[in-house]
Amino acid sequence: MSEFDLVILGGGSGGYACALRSAQLGFNVALVEEDKLGGTCLHRGCIPTKALLHAGEVADSARHASEFGVNAQFVSMDMLAVNAYKDGVISKLHKGLQGLVKSRNITYIEGHGRLVNKNTVEVNGVAYQGKNIVLATGSYARSLPGLEIDGVQIVTSDHATKLEKVPSSVIVLGGGVIGCEFASVWKSFGSDVTIIEALPRLVALEDESTSKQLERAFRKRGIKFEVGTRFASATKSPEGVTVTLENGATFTAEMLLVAVGRGPVTSGIGYEEAGLTMDRGYLIVDDKCRTNVPGIWAVGDIIPTLQLAHVGFAEGILVAEEIAGLNPRPINYPGVPRVTYSEPEVASVGLTTAQAKEAGHDVVELTYDLAGNGKANILKTAGSIKLVAKKDGPVLGIHMVGARVGELLAEAQLIYNWEAEAADVAPLIHAHPTLSEAIGEAHMALAGKPLHAHG
Numbered sequence: 001m002s003e004f005d006l007v008i009l010g011g012g013s014g015g016y017a018c019a020l021r022s023a024q025l026g027f028n029v030a031l032v033e034e035d036k037l038g039g040t041c042l043h044r045g046c047i048p049t050k051a052l053l054h055a056g057e058v059a060d061s062a063r064h065a066s067e068f069g070v071n072a073q074f075v076s077m078d079m080l081a082v083n084a085y086k087d088g089v090i091s092k093l094h095k096g097l098q099g100l101v102k103s104r105n106i107t108y109i110e111g112h113g114r115l116v117n118k119n120t121v122e123v124n125g126v127a128y129q130g131k132n133i134v135l136a137t138g139s140y141a142r143s144l145p146g147l148e149i150d151g152v153q154i155v156t157s158d159h160a161t162k163l164e165k166v167p168s169s170v171i172v173l174g175g176g177v178i179g180c181e182f183a184s185v186w187k188s189f190g191s192d193v194t195i196i197e198a199l200p201r202l203v204a205l206e207d208e209s210t211s212k213q214l215e216r217a218f219r220k221r222g223i224k225f226e227v228g229t230r231f232a233s234a235t236k237s238p239e240g241v242t243v244t245l246e247n248g249a250t251f252t253a254e255m256l257l258v259a260v261g262r263g264p265v266t267s268g269i270g271y272e273e274a275g276l277t278m279d280r281g282y283l284i285v286d287d288k289c290r291t292n293v294p295g296i297w298a299v300g301d302i303i304p305t306l307q308l309a310h311v312g313f314a315e316g317i318l319v320a321e322e323i324a325g326l327n328p329r330p331i332n333y334p335g336v337p338r339v340t341y342s343e344p345e346v347a348s349v350g351l352t353t354a355q356a357k358e359a360g361h362d363v364v365e366l367t368y369d370l371a372g373n374g375k376a377n378i379l380k381t382a383g384s385i386k387l388v389a390k391k392d393g394p395v396l397g398i399h400m401v402g403a404r405v406g407e408l409l410a411e412a413q414l415i416y417n418w419e420a421e422a423a424d425v426a427p428l429i430h431a432h433p434t435l436s437e438a439i440g441e442a443h444m445a446l447a448g449k450p451l452h453a454h455g
């Protein structure tokens with residue numbers, strides 16, 4: 001039997017980050033992975049979708065080239081070439097990650113792991129014992145009752161990142177982050193796209209004003225959507241898939257993407273038998289990612305925190321540092337930056353207006369329209385920066401819509417996490433002409449000294 005300080009089950013964002021940091025702290029680490037190091041994010045999630053979105057952006061640039069005085073034409077998508085570009089990015093990052101794991105002397109174990117007792121993971125009949133066990137088995141794409149995923153006509157994001165042709169039409173079931181990103185990709189690629197969302201608005205976890213702006217922008221792009229109506233059934237025919245909603249409306253398209261959320265991978269691998277506390281399949285942990293069983297930790301998509309790669313990284317690092325006795329600060333989840341990488345992008349940190357009010361704050365709001373920003377005009381993008389703040393107090397939330405606003409989150413999250421007030425940010429000079437000026441302008445306006453703002 002091999003013995004380690006940590007045995008980590010799952011080599012995705014949460015698991016590998018924990019392995020890298022633990023090894024850096026001098027621990028003897030084993031990392032178990034049954035598929036590919038890097039997990040969902042690298043192979044089926046963040047990276048492939050962002051590559052597809054970038055290909056879509058290039059297609060749109062070609063389509064709109066004449067608006068900028070450039071003679072170019074959008075002809076068609078070459079999905080073989082798109083996939084070669086996307087897979088090239090994945091493969092380079094995958095190799096880099098494999099090198100990193102090797103260079104830190106982490107014992108990498110390939111195979112299906114199972115928790116067999118509170119300090120042992122078994123892989124291919126071999127027991128690996130750890131003073132600590134870190135569970136990081138990630139998540140899978142959920143479906144709905146009566147909806148059978150066949151990978152051809154009815155697909156999940158796993159299939160959608162690997163398509164060899166552009167579907168002529170798609171129904172996207174689910175208007176959350178993943179659904180909106182794929183809707184954006186396919187519209188850019190030339191498909192006819194309809195989103196169906198049961199909640200009353202797209203990206204429903206965002207501030208209400210954000211949803212309105214995204215919906216307006218999608219409408220302008222010709223992306224159709226139905227919100228506030230629930231899915232009833234889907235039937236397949238050689239021509240495509242027909243979706244019927246509870247209100248009786250029907251939609252037919254060549255393909256149906258099911259993007260109704262992701263469930264934790266926690267069953268059949270010994271978690272129940274080990275006596276781990278779970279709620280609807282998620283492992284329940286404290287603010288240091290400890291489960292109820294001493295010595296067993298859980299990170300990433302299997303715990304009920306935001307299902308984001310950078311949250312997995314942070315939780316993995318937190319566990320490594322806690323085991324090393326560094327007493328790291330628990331993660332402040334509202335302070336985690338969130339992006340929907342559609343066109344336009346949606347980016348936010350902190351509380352929405354509704355959440356801030358619910359928390360009992362005396363709330364003030366300020367919205368700076370990107371129409372007043374030079375760079376936004378150069379890019380021909382529309383959107384805004386909305387600040388939610390406590391009256392005479394710190395900024396409680398920043399909500400942005402527009403091309404490339406995801407890049408503005410670096411500053412927005414510092415403002416939120418350092419509890420800055422508008423008057424602290426207003427004197428900071430932002431380079432002209434950048435989109436980041438809009439953040440400066442918004443804080444100047446909230447501090448009572450607007451510059452490029454009417455009224």
Ligand SMILES: Cc1cc2nc3c(=O)[nH]c(=O)nc-3n(C[C@H](O)[C@H](O)[C@H](O)COP(=O)(O)OP(=O)(O)OC[C@H]3O[C@@H](n4cnc5c(N)ncnc54)[C@H](O)[C@@H]3O)c2cc1C
Binds near residue numbers: 033
């Ligand atoms: C389409 C899509 C787009 C996304 N885009 C973004 C984005 O832009 N930004 C962002 O931050 N997040 C994004 N995410 C979310 C992000 O991918 C996840 O939050 C992240 O991958 C979670 O990391 P994890 O380590 O918890 O799980 P995973 O990455 O799922 O890794 C778990 C690993 O455990 C392995 N495993 C499971 N069970 C076993 C077992 N019994 N034995 C051995 N190995 C096992 C799996 O093979 C897998 O590799 C996206 C997700 C999807 C699906």
